[in-house]
Amino acid sequence: MLNWEDIFATRSSRMRASEIRELLKLLDRPDIISFAGGIPDPALFPSDAFRNAYAEIFVGDQAGAALQYSVSEGFLPLRQWLVGEMATIGIACTTDNIFITSGSQQALDYLGKLFLSPGDTALVGWPTYLGALQAFNAYEPNYDQLTLSGNRTPDSYQAAAEKAGGAVKFAYLSADFANPTGETVDRAARERLLALGDELNIAVIEDAAYQSLRYDGEAVPPILALEIAQKGSIEATRTLYCGSFSKTLAPGLRVGFVVGAAPVIRKLVLMKQAADLHSSTINQMVVAHVATRHFPAQIAKIRAAYGARRDAMLAALASYMPADTSWTRPQGGMFVWVTLPEGMDGAELLARSVETEKVAFVPGQAFFADRSNANTLRLSFSCANEQMIDEGIKRLGRLIAGSVKALAA
Amino acid sequence: MLNWEDIFATRSSRMRASEIRELLKLLDRPDIISFAGGIPDPALFPSDAFRNAYAEIFVGDQAGAALQYSVSEGFLPLRQWLVGEMATIGIACTTDNIFITSGSQQALDYLGKLFLSPGDTALVGWPTYLGALQAFNAYEPNYDQLTLSGNRTPDSYQAAAEKAGGAVKFAYLSADFANPTGETVDRAARERLLALGDELNIAVIEDAAYQSLRYDGEAVPPILALEIAQKGSIEATRTLYCGSFSKTLAPGLRVGFVVGAAPVIRKLVLMKQAADLHSSTINQMVVAHVATRHFPAQIAKIRAAYGARRDAMLAALASYMPADTSWTRPQGGMFVWVTLPEGMDGAELLARSVETEKVAFVPGQAFFADRSNANTLRLSFSCANEQMIDEGIKRLGRLIAGSVKALAA
Numbered sequence: 001m002l003n004w005e006d007i008f009a010t011r012s013s014r015m016r017a018s019e020i021r022e023l024l025k026l027l028d029r030p031d032i033i034s035f036a037g038g039i040p041d042p043a044l045f046p047s048d049a050f051r052n053a054y055a056e057i058f059v060g061d062q063a064g065a066a067l068q069y070s071v072s073e074g075f076l077p078l079r080q081w082l083v084g085e086m087a088t089i090g091i092a093c094t095t096d097n098i099f100i101t102s103g104s105q106q107a108l109d110y111l112g113k114l115f116l117s118p119g120d121t122a123l124v125g126w127p128t129y130l131g132a133l134q135a136f137n138a139y140e141p142n143y144d145q146l147t148l149s150g151n152r153t154p155d156s157y158q159a160a161a162e163k164a165g166g167a168v169k170f171a172y173l174s175a176d177f178a179n180p181t182g183e184t185v186d187r188a189a190r191e192r193l194l195a196l197g198d199e200l201n202i203a204v205i206e207d208a209a210y211q212s213l214r215y216d217g218e219a220v221p222p223i224l225a226l227e228i229a230q231k232g233s234i235e236a237t238r239t240l241y242c243g244s245f246s247k248t249l250a251p252g253l254r255v256g257f258v259v260g261a262a263p264v265i266r267k268l269v270l271m272k273q274a275a276d277l278h279s280s281t282i283n284q285m286v287v288a289h290v291a292t293r294h295f296p297a298q299i300a301k302i303r304a305a306y307g308a309r310r311d312a313m314l315a316a317l318a319s320y321m322p323a324d325t326s327w328t329r330p331q332g333g334m335f336v337w338v339t340l341p342e343g344m345d346g347a348e349l350l351a352r353s354v355e356t357e358k359v360a361f362v363p364g365q366a367f368f369a370d371r372s373n374a375n376t377l378r379l380s381f382s383c384a385n386e387q388m389i390d391e392g393i394k395r396l397g398r399l400i401a402g403s404v405k406a407l408a409a
Numbered sequence: 410m411l412n413w414e415d416i417f418a419t420r421s422s423r424m425r426a427s428e429i430r431e432l433l434k435l436l437d438r439p440d441i442i443s444f445a446g447g448i449p450d451p452a453l454f455p456s457d458a459f460r461n462a463y464a465e466i467f468v469g470d471q472a473g474a475a476l477q478y479s480v481s482e483g484f485l486p487l488r489q490w491l492v493g494e495m496a497t498i499g500i501a502c503t504t505d506n507i508f509i510t511s512g513s514q515q516a517l518d519y520l521g522k523l524f525l526s527p528g529d530t531a532l533v534g535w536p537t538y539l540g541a542l543q544a545f546n547a548y549e550p551n552y553d554q555l556t557l558s559g560n561r562t563p564d565s566y567q568a569a570a571e572k573a574g575g576a577v578k579f580a581y582l583s584a585d586f587a588n589p590t591g592e593t594v595d596r597a598a599r600e601r602l603l604a605l606g607d608e609l610n611i612a613v614i615e616d617a618a619y620q621s622l623r624y625d626g627e628a629v630p631p632i633l634a635l636e637i638a639q640k641g642s643i644e645a646t647r648t649l650y651c652g653s654f655s656k657t658l659a660p661g662l663r664v665g666f667v668v669g670a671a672p673v674i675r676k677l678v679l680m681k682q683a684a685d686l687h688s689s690t691i692n693q694m695v696v697a698h699v700a701t702r703h704f705p706a707q708i709a710k711i712r713a714a715y716g717a718r719r720d721a722m723l724a725a726l727a728s729y730m731p732a733d734t735s736w737t738r739p740q741g742g743m744f745v746w747v748t749l750p751e752g753m754d755g756a757e758l759l760a761r762s763v764e765t766e767k768v769a770f771v772p773g774q775a776f777f778a779d780r781s782n783a784n785t786l787r788l789s790f791s792c793a794n795e796q797m798i799d800e801g802i803k804r805l806g807r808l809i810a811g812s813v814k815a816l817a818a
Contacts, residue, residue: 039477039478040477042473042474042476042477043473045472045473045476045477047467047472047473047476050467050472050476051464051467051472054463054464054467055460055463055464058456058459058460058463063454063456063459063460064451064452064454064456065451065661066661067451067454067456067459067659067660067661067662068448068449068451068454068659068660068661069448069655069660069661070661101685102511102663102685102688102689103685103686105684105685105686106684106685109683109684109685113547131683131686134682134683135683135684137683138522138680138683138684246478250476250477251476251477251478251686251690252474252475252476252477252478252479252689252690252691253476253689253690253691254511254685254686254687254688254689254690271547273543274518274540274543274544274546274547275514275515275518275544275547276510276511276512276514276515276518276663277512277514277540277660277663278663279511279663280511280661280662280663280689280692281660281661281662281663282661282662282692283662283689283691283692
């Protein structure tokens with residue numbers, strides 16, 4: 001895409017999102033209460049289970065295989081475990097429907113590469129996961145706003161995509177406790193999405209990174225489960241379910257997966273063979289080892305811990321936020337999404353918040369494909385304890401209340 | 410790139426190479442003497458060192474960091490170790506010049522993604538590494554034959570690229586003990602390549618996967634080292650040195666690296682952030698641990714073992730091959746390249762060889778961008794002991810001698 005000299009002359013527009021990330025890295029200072037990073041709490045990693053799993057691989061005759069090249073589709077026992085796990089959430093499949101990736105971020109990159117040509121349209125939420133936009137941006141798509149309220153017709157999406165010089169290729173969304181809003185798409189809206197997928201004849205990318213992290217309320221079936229129920233078999237579906245062990249076990253091993261119709265899985269396997277051969281053999285074996293023995297207990301542990309932090313954050317927001325702000329009430333995940341009064345700017349608030357209140361968060365603007373909605377912010381409750389959450393939201397509420405008054409004056 | 414229905418209707422032309430790989434997988438049978446796989450011998454992996462490294466990570470307070478997300482450019486102590494290692498081969502650089510990838514295959518994919526638009530031209534050897542063609546194919550380039558004998562002018566490359574609808578974007582080659590030929594590019598030809606790079610103003614991709622595996626003869630400086638010597642600083646160079654731990658330590662951790670001018674490295678880091686965030690944190694820590702303590706001893710061990718196998722293969726070829734075949738005499742690496750009499754077909758020979766002689770290899774055709782030169786084959790000596798090498802080459806020589814007679818009759 002680039003000539004040699006371009007590298008030295010141009011700056012990619014993609015750098016903006018990464019600049020925000022760089023800014024946020026600076027905020028990992030001990031004197032700052034951070035609600036910024038959307039990362040799991042390392043204190044909750046099943047470290048003992050991982051230690052034992054790595055140790056056991058070097059006992060007996062597995063070590064050679066663990067350190068050797070392996071197949072692009074992924075470690076078979078891990079895919080077999082996933083077949084059983086998927087069955088518990090309504091996704092009937094075989095190992096031919098499962099492909100192991102280096103984290104679910106890689107799944108998004110590969111699906112972008114598979115479907116998008118420059119000028120094609122991807123339907124995404126407004127806001128949506130920043131990392132998805134970064135992954136898709138490499139393939140130069142246009143974005144259109146995915147709305148499931150029924151006020152956009154399939155024709156209107158198609159016409160807009162044609163006008164933009166391409167075709168609609170897929171709809172992407174995180175249906176459970178989405179990053180950044182924490183919101184969950186209800187069953188009726190999931191079914192409308194499937195109908196839209198059928199009418200447009202496009203893929204549906206279901207980002208399930210947070211799906212296991214439900215703290216209360218009733219689980220909604222995954223979009224892929226609903227489609228299998230409708231159509232009778234995973235082979236008749238168009239939904240690609242992107243899963244991750246990063247939020248449940250640990251992200252540092254880089255193991256995620258895609259579940260979908262076998263012909264798409266085969267394309268992704270070929271793509272991976274050309275792109276990085278396969279994900280780390282030993283890490284896939286270790287994840288299989290830990291998941292097989294400890295997954296339900298680990299899920300129970302993190303649900304309890306993160307659920308308590310979610311409760312603390314919602315209680316603190318109710319106590320300390322001024323009247324004209326609103327926020328989501330997530331049933332799971334790691335995030336609460338705050339809407340400030342019109343005219344306030346999250347990025348500007350962040351600069352002041354770090355300076356005077358020592359509290360960090362992510363300005364919401366980063367999560368909109370068109371960089372709109374400056375008056376929003378994302379708060380993560382995953383890495384702060386209840387006391388820090390109360391103190392941090394108290395300070396943030398004070399700062400916002402002062403800003404609201406200044407705006408009114 | 411694809412519509413939903415295309416996935417079910419079309420077959421990618423890229424499947425051919427992977428079909429060969431699938432065929433070769435079937436050949437990993439205990440009754441077959443295989444010279445096919447270009448993979449390291451697992452018996453030579455430093456398994457004890459790896460076991461200790463994983464165990465030590467879980468002692469003390471590193472475990473949380475090892476299992477957590479980390480930076481896209483790679484684990485700093487590993488990059489620091491590489492700075493020292495590069496200095497020993499004439500590559501003066503800092504950690505800003507080093508980027509960790511998930512194997513050097515990922516480096517090839519990212520460099521293809523960075524430089525190639527559909528219709529652009531990549532200059533590659535004839536033959537060249539099949540995996541490089543697979544990585545670049547995703548970006549739909551044309552290939553032109555990189556010759557360093559001086560009988561192609563820069564203008565002729567440029568004119569051919571324009572005729573093909575794009576521009577020349579880079580030259581790719583493995584300069585030491587190349588896969589598949591085992592041959593090494595001499596210093597004068599490396600300097601001609603650098604001059605060609607300057608004249609065309611393109612990147613030079615130096616695949617150094619086998620560079621540490623020299624069994625005799627004198628080391629030739631890496632292309633990047635020669636360019637730094639010419640231009641005074643790595644920041645003035647156009648060579649991107651792609652290194653790997655897969656052939657020296659073990660491939661299953663998926664850790665490789667790129668060394669080059671900092672502006673290119675920064676582009677690759679942004680690309681990785683969007684594509685898979687980072688390579689496995691714990692595996693990078695483990696490779697740093699093992700490399701720091703055991704790299705020279707490990708290199709000495711594998712040089713001795715593979716060197717003896719190379720000797721055995723060259724001796725067996727001299728003993729058993731009919732007069733009208735020829736082969737390379739590699740000073741390192743894992744491969745010998747055999748040229749059969751004109752008119753013979755390596756793929757057809759493979760089918761008969763597996764059937765009657767129980768010997769496997771890779772037909773050479775797979776390594777030519779235009780699928781020419783059917784009368785060639787690649788033999789790997791990395792995974793067979795000296796006795797198996799003698800027996801396998803004896804059988805293969807018998808089969809080829811018979812075929813030569815049949816061809817003459």
